[in-house]
Amino acid sequence: MLNVIRPDGNGVSATDRGLAYGDGLFETIRMRGRQAVLRSYHLDRMVADAGRLGIPVERSDLDAEISRSGCDLASQYGDDWVLKLVLTRGSGGRGYRSPVECEPSLIVTSSLMPILPPPGGVVAALSKFPLTVNPRLAGIKTLNRLEQVMASREFSGEEFELIMANADGQLLEGTRTNLIIRMKGEWVTPPVESLAVAGVMRQFALECLRASGHTIREQIIQPALLSSPGLRGLYLVNSVMGIVAVRRLGSVDLPVDDGLETICDPLKTLE
C-alpha cells in the first residue's frame, strides 16, 4: 500500500527511512501544463530501480499520481513547471534492516522551472569533490545524493555546471547532468555502470542519435579527450532543461554547435 504525501497535506514521518538513510529514489519530471515530458521513460526507470532497491511499487500507482498532480498543480504555474516524485521504503524495520511488510511513501512536490541558459553554450568547471559509485547502485537516482550536494558547494557564480570525476580522474557526469560528447565521426558517453545517475534525457538522446544513424561509443572519459583535435562539442543533458552545450570548461574553450538539440527534442514527444 502506497502512502502518498502531497504538498497540501501533513509532512513526512520523522521515522521515514527516506530521511533516516536516504532509503529511496526520485524522479524529477518536466511538466507542460498537465502533460509530463518523457513520461514513460520516468515511469520505466522508477519502477526498474525501485525493483533494484527492493521497494515494492506499481507502475499504475505512479502513473495515476502523475496525472493527479498534473491536474491539481498545473494551474499554479505557467506552461512549464517541474514535478518531483520521491519514493521511499517508508517507516519501520530494525535499524538498517527493512520492515517485513513494507509501506512505501510517495512524496510529491513541485517547483518552477529553473532559469534556462541563453543559447551559445555555458561555462562549466571541474569539481574538486570526487564522485564514488557503488557498482550495485550505479545509475540509480537514489536519495543518497550528498556527494552532489558537497560538489555543488563549489559553485562560485560563473559556472552553469560542475563536472565530477572519480578517484582516477575520469569524467563521469555533472552534478545534475549527464555528459554526451561529439567527436569527429562518433558520439561518446560514459557507460551506465560507471555513473552515479543514468539520466532519462541521456537515454532519450542516445536513442535519438541511434535512430538517426549516429555511432555511439559508451566509454569512460579521460580528461584528455576534451583537448583532443577530434572534439566537436560537449553537451550536458537532463530531463528538466534538455540539452545544453558547453562553450568553456575551466580555462579551455570548446567548439559549440546545436547539433544534439537538432537531433533530439523531448518536447516533440508530447505531440
Added chain:
Amino acid sequence: MLNVIRPDGNGVSATDRGLAYGDGLFETIRMRGRQAVLRSYHLDRMVADAGRLGIPVERSDLDAEISRSGCDLASQYGDDWVLKLVLTRGSGGRGYRSPVECEPSLIVTSSLMPILPPPGGVVAALSKFPLTVNPRLAGIKTLNRLEQVMASREFSGEEFELIMANADGQLLEGTRTNLIIRMKGEWVTPPVESLAVAGVMRQFALECLRASGHTIREQIIQPALLSSPGLRGLYLVNSVMGIVAVRRLGSVDLPVDDGLETICDPLKTLE
C-alpha cells in the same frame, strides 16, 4: 536558527534536504534514564562532522536537546533506551545547491534498546554488498546509508552482524558496528579514513586500550588476518550495544574472550 522537530509535533517538511538528498548526519545515543552514555563523544562528533558538511549548529543547542529529550522521554522507557538526533541542512536552495541562509532541522526520535546478544559471542557473516567510501566523507555518520540498508537485506536469521568489505575485499566495518581485532601482542582496527562510519564507541574503546598500555595498529584488514594463528578475538563495537565478540565468521570459528569488555565499559563514564 535550529528547527527542532520532536516526536509529539508535526512531521518533517516534504522539501527537507535530509529527505531529498540525505543531506545531513545523525547520532544514535544510548540513554540510561535521563543520562546520555558517551554524551561528550556524541556531541563532539556531531559538531565536528556538521562542520565538515557545512551545516551550522551550536554544540549548546544539541546539548540542550539531549537534556530536554532525557527529561521528556525517559519515563516512557525502562532504564535503557535509545535517543536519535538527525541534523539536516533544512529546506531550500536550488536543487543540490545549499540555501544561502541555512535553517537546519534537528529531528528527535527515540526507541527501545535492541535485544543484546547473550554472552559467549555471536555469529557474523561477510556481506556480498560492497562498501564504497568517499574520502571526503570518510567516517561521517551521514544520512547516506543506503549501502548499509542494502547489505542488511542479506540477514537470513542466524547472523548478528554482516561485515562489509570494499571493492578490494578488505574488511572495513559491520553494517552497524566497527571492528576491533585482538592479535597476540597488539590490537588492530581499520583507520578512520578508510571507514564509512567512525563510531563513538570505536573511539572510546581505542582510548581505553591506549590508557591501559595496549598497542593499537590502525591498518586495513585483509580477510586472511582472521585466519592468522595470532588472532585472539574479533570484536564488534557500537555505542548502543557496547562490545560484542564474534565466535564464528561464516564457517570459521574464532577465539572468544571478554578482554575488551573488561578494559572498556562506557557505562562507567556515567558515574
